[in-house]
Amino acid sequence: MRHVISLLLENEAGALSRVSNMFSARGYNIESLTVAPTEDPSMSRMTIVSIGSDDVVEQITKQLNKLVEVVKVVDLSEAAHIERELMLIKVRATGKDREEMKRMADIFRGRIVDVTESTYVMELTGSATKLDSFIEAIDRSLILETVRTGVSGIGRGDRILRI
Amino acid sequence: MVLTGAEIVIRCLQEEKVEYLFGYPGGAVLHIYDELFKQEKVRHVLVRHEQAAVHAADAYARSTEKVGCALVTSGPGVTNAVTGIATAYMDSIPVVIISGQVPTGAIGQDAFQEVDSVGITRPCVKHNMLIKDVRDIAAAIKKAFHIAATGRPGPVLVDIPKDVTAQKCDFSYPKSVAMRSYNPVIKGHTGQIKKAVQLMLDAKRPMVYAGGGVILSDAADRLTKLVKALGFPITNTLMGLGGFPGTDPQSLGMPGMHGTYEANMSMQYCDVLIAVGARFDDRVIGDPAHFAQVARKIIHIDIDPSSISKRVKVDVPIVGNVGDVLDEMIRQLEATGERPDAEALGTWWKQIDEWRARDCMKYKNSDEIIKPQFVIQKLWEVTKGDAFVTSDVGQHQMWAAQYYKFDKPRRWLNSGGLGTMGVGMPYAMGCQFAHPGSPVACVTGEASIQMCIQELSTCKQYRLPIKIVNLNNRYLGMVRQWQEFFHGNRYSESYMDSLPNFAKLAEAYGHVGLEIDKPGDVEGALREAFKRKTDLVFLDFKIDQTENVYPMVQGGKGLTEMILSSEDL
Numbered sequence: 001m002r003h004v005i006s007l008l009l010e011n012e013a014g015a016l017s018r019v020s021n022m023f024s025a026r027g028y029n030i031e032s033l034t035v036a037p038t039e040d041p042s043m044s045r046m047t048i049v050s051i052g053s054d055d056v057v058e059q060i061t062k063q064l065n066k067l068v069e070v071v072k073v074v075d076l077s078e079a080a081h082i083e084r085e086l087m088l089i090k091v092r093a094t095g096k097d098r099e100e101m102k103r104m105a106d107i108f109r110g111r112i113v114d115v116t117e118s119t120y121v122m123e124l125t126g127s128a129t130k131l132d133s134f135i136e137a138i139d140r141s142l143i144l145e146t147v148r149t150g151v152s153g154i155g156r157g158d159r160i161l162r163i
Numbered sequence: 164m165v166l167t168g169a170e171i172v173i174r175c176l177q178e179e180k181v182e183y184l185f186g187y188p189g190g191a192v193l194h195i196y197d198e199l200f201k202q203e204k205v206r207h208v209l210v211r212h213e214q215a216a217v218h219a220a221d222a223y224a225r226s227t228e229k230v231g232c233a234l235v236t237s238g239p240g241v242t243n244a245v246t247g248i249a250t251a252y253m254d255s256i257p258v259v260i261i262s263g264q265v266p267t268g269a270i271g272q273d274a275f276q277e278v279d280s281v282g283i284t285r286p287c288v289k290h291n292m293l294i295k296d297v298r299d300i301a302a303a304i305k306k307a308f309h310i311a312a313t314g315r316p317g318p319v320l321v322d323i324p325k326d327v328t329a330q331k332c333d334f335s336y337p338k339s340v341a342m343r344s345y346n347p348v349i350k351g352h353t354g355q356i357k358k359a360v361q362l363m364l365d366a367k368r369p370m371v372y373a374g375g376g377v378i379l380s381d382a383a384d385r386l387t388k389l390v391k392a393l394g395f396p397i398t399n400t401l402m403g404l405g406g407f408p409g410t411d412p413q414s415l416g417m418p419g420m421h422g423t424y425e426a427n428m429s430m431q432y433c434d435v436l437i438a439v440g441a442r443f444d445d446r447v448i449g450d451p452a453h454f455a456q457v458a459r460k461i462i463h464i465d466i467d468p469s470s471i472s473k474r475v476k477v478d479v480p481i482v483g484n485v486g487d488v489l490d491e492m493i494r495q496l497e498a499t500g501e502r503p504d505a506e507a508l509g510t511w512w513k514q515i516d517e518w519r520a521r522d523c524m525k526y527k528n529s530d531e532i533i534k535p536q537f538v539i540q541k542l543w544e545v546t547k548g549d550a551f552v553t554s555d556v557g558q559h560q561m562w563a564a565q566y567y568k569f570d571k572p573r574r575w576l577n578s579g580g581l582g583t584m585g586v587g588m589p590y591a592m593g594c595q596f597a598h599p600g601s602p603v604a605c606v607t608g609e610a611s612i613q614m615c616i617q618e619l620s621t622c623k624q625y626r627l628p629i630k631i632v633n634l635n636n637r638y639l640g641m642v643r644q645w646q647e648f649f650h651g652n653r654y655s656e657s658y659m660d661s662l663p664n665f666a667k668l669a670e671a672y673g674h675v676g677l678e679i680d681k682p683g684d685v686e687g688a689l690r691e692a693f694k695r696k697t698d699l700v701f702l703d704f705k706i707d708q709t710e711n712v713y714p715m716v717q718g719g720k721g722l723t724e725m726i727l728s729s730e731d732l
């Protein structure tokens with residue numbers, strides 16, 4: 001099962017390595033990890049996507065909670081939540097592909113943010129699966145680079161993660 | 164008051180009432196050593212290797228309810244300390260390690276004696292921090308002691324660059340620590356405790372399984388009271404020995420790989436298992452799938468939520484400090500006025516007594532050759548069961564755990580989690596500092612003792628009258644035993660050749676050395692040793708080379724799949 005774990009942690013040197021270290025030391029998997037400070041600069045918010053059985057994910061949450069710098073942990077995937085990821089993708093855009101790329105960007109509500117005679121850089125946000133399907137939908141051989149941020153997540157409605 | 168970083172470090176240790184600081188100097192900690200020199204409150208103990216400094220601090224903590232403290236220099240000082248830190252971590256022992264670091268400007272430059280101490284220790288500490296500003300020292304050390312001692316205890320490392328110890332700032336020691344990210348649960352959930360008490364009252368075949376958490380939370384008195392009131396059988400793990408009197412008839416001895424037949428059978432076939440500060444580790448329950456074959460309800464009390472349902476699913480989890488939870492259990496039990504079903508309990512005890520009648524701890528003694536079990540039994544008799552006993556790792560460790568009956572907590576010091584050969588003598592040192600005047604014995608093997616043998620010198624300097632009981636079988640005995648059982652008697656590299664004459668070696672360090680090779684001399688030698696109140700006596704017992712530890716559950720096997728004696732092989 002895929003789980004989206006969200007945590008608040010002290011914005012201190014070494015906190016990130018303590019988290020990632022725990023995953024590798026205990027053999028847990030990380031699909032993606034994103035982290036940045038929150039509106040309170042002393043605290044960071046991290047989203048980790050991990051795949052594991054319910055038992056494993058229960059252990060992951062407990063082990064995260066045990067880290068001294070971790071303030072709070074929730075498994076967002078337990079209830080309604082929103083996931084977003086940002087992708088920057090550079091494609092070859094010449095001849096008839098140029099028009100086709102523009103069309104695909106529109107369909108996926110992407111934006112072209114850099115243009116040269118032969119390339120486009122497009123910006124897309126959405127769930128990880130939406131970004132995957134965009135990659136599926138375009139001609140593979142035209143992709144020059146992709147950069148993805150990894151998933152950020154937030155609970156819907158009254159589900160609020162703060163101290 | 165304006166002080167230098169080094170002065171602040173020492174002031175903090177004084178505020179924390181550190182009696183002994185086990186350490187070893189070097190470039191990065193010279194300012195701190197200079198301040199140590201100028202005061203008398205914190206007494207420094209100069210070990211001969213940093214590993215021993217941390218082990219001794221760890222033993223000081225294990226044998227008291229205080230936090231141990233060690234001081235090491237940067238680079239090799241820290242790397243030498245890592246084994247000690249990991250050992251303390253695995254057994255949840257509260258230790259604060261202060262390490263020197265190269266000056267802040269040199270960090271990351273591959274400077275002389277630079278190592279990423281915070282990085283290298285991160286997986287084996289409860290917490291660690293690098294202090295980059297002199298104004299942060301006091302708060303960091305306060306936090307370090309707080310984190311080490313509270314919740315599930317553990318080692319905390321504070322890494323301080325040399326320049327920071329020279330800088331000055333105003334000093335005041337914080338009175339308390341408030342951390343939004345760290346608030347361990349203390350009291351257990353009353354509703355959960357109520358459920359547990361009901362389960363215990365309804366049990367037909369109850370069993371108490373108590374671990375190191377009982378010792379760490381100083382709850383042996385409460386545990387004993389509860390178990391006595393209920394009349395339940397109890398087993399204490401390797402880390403939990405002394406949590407309930409080992410000589411009491413309700414005690415079934417130790418469970419697990421080298422546990423008693425009756426303890427393992429009762430763990431397996433009980434209908435309600437009450438786990439108290441124990442963590443169902445692989446050396447205790449063996450294969451979890453085999454353990455799960457029999458249905459039973461499990462109550463699990465632990466301060467660390469991540470210990471609960473980690474290897475074994477439990478029915479009633481109670482997160483909290485063992486002592487506080489037991490207090491509440493006793494209170495609730497008394498309030499109900501109920502007692503467990505006496506008839507069912509009687510039948511259960513009859514079954515247990517049948518298992519007990521197998522007498523799994525019997526061994527064939529000899530008039531010719533010294534049996535290790537016999538030495539431990541005599542040690543127990545001679546010290547009237549009241550000594551502090553440390554051990555190293557191997558067969559001798561298991562024999563000490565099996566045959567020395569611990570009636571009190573914090574009397575038995577060993578490396579249960581990491582299984583670190585070499586802890587024995589440093590543990591005896593830390594313990595003797597904490598309990599001057601009390602008998603301290605170090606049960607060891609000729610291989611383990613050589614891993615920290617240099618500490619004989621420290622023992623001389625501080626006149627530590629510890630008694631070293633060397634069960635000398637000329638083999639890495641535990642390794643040889645596994646090779647005998649599982650590798651067709653191919654004793655690959657497990658023979659200890661070229662051993663020193665230990666008695667003479669001890670004498671070379673200025674101690675007393677005795678060599679004993681006849682069973683008839685064992686008791687006399689032990690008596691003689693303990694009579695010498697001011698001498699370290701190294702007792703080199705030449706024991707049977709072929710003796711094995713029984714019972715044994717092979718790694719990965721089920722708890723009841725025990726080899727009881729050589730006839731079962």
Ligand SMILES: Cc1ncc(C[n+]2csc(CCOP(=O)(O)OP(=O)(O)O)c2C)c(N)n1
Binds near residue numbers: 556582610612
């Ligand atoms: C530092 C370290 N290295 C290796 C081991 C593996 N090991 C476990 S027991 C043992 C043999 C110990 O021999 P000895 O100290 O003579 O004790 P005995 O088993 O003979 O009683 C070894 C090598 C260990 N536990 N620790």
